Amino acid sequence: MDTVDRQILAELQKDGRLTVTELAARVRLSLSPCHRRLRELERRGAVRGYRAVLDPEAVGLTFESLVFVTMRQEDRDTVAAFEAAVADIPHVVQAQRLFGDPDYLLRIVSKDLRAFQQLYDEELATLPGVQRLSSTLVMKHVVRERSLPL
Template identity: 40%
Template sequence: MFSEGPARNGDVALPPQPDATDRKLLRELQRDSQRSVQVLGECVGLSPSACHRRIKVLEESGYIIGYRAELDAILLGFGMQFFIEVELNSQSETALDAFEAAVQDIPEVLECHLMAGQADYILRVVCRDHEDFEHLHRRLSARLPGVARIHSNMSIRRVKARTGLPI
């Protein structure tokens, strides 16, 4: 199942690394997690009960952190996507914490990444149209604490999207 011995990262004990069968199972779950354990087991050469046990261990070890449905943004009316670079007035821990707490309350912000480089944060946001983006931009400027500069880039189209990890 898992390779022997937990790995160490500084003082943090990491869970044991998945073996080859576990990695196959993780790839199959990333591809389609709605298949039955019988079908998944057949894909990776396990009985349904062994497949179920391995999935439970992978979940309990933290390798599987959730299951979700991927929705079509355009069909749901979110035809515009932007990547917004944000620079803050200060990079103190207090300023970063305040910004990160405030961004949690903006539903159009799908992702927020703390960056190393030119911008302090990059946000991925969706909007219905230009007017919706203008309102969002004003809210970001007004509601997010410590913002010094916002630079927005509109996505013309998605060239590649991958939700799974290359395991």
């Protein structure tokens, strides 16, 4: 990946709706080479997709929490079952496996405290292999959805 590829990626992170013509102009390439580079970046997986970034408040998801998960057992089958179950919960918008304790960090969005409590009691607490859940509420976003530093 060279400097031009990084410029293409940086521009797409700012605005994924750019046309190839607009993108080519911003990175100072002609249309065909820009298009070839973009397709190659997509083929190699540097660009995983395109999507709209929604405002959670605008769609009624004003409550956000971080849930730390400590596993009771971490054998391959339990971990696979836990991760598959977490992936099926739409309100889990981010899930990360960590080194050490806790084992996982889940970012959860919901309508309000009552909806979070229901999700916590009915889905999170029943996940396979879970020993302990610990949650904290997000007060404010200081940095959110920042572009990758290229």
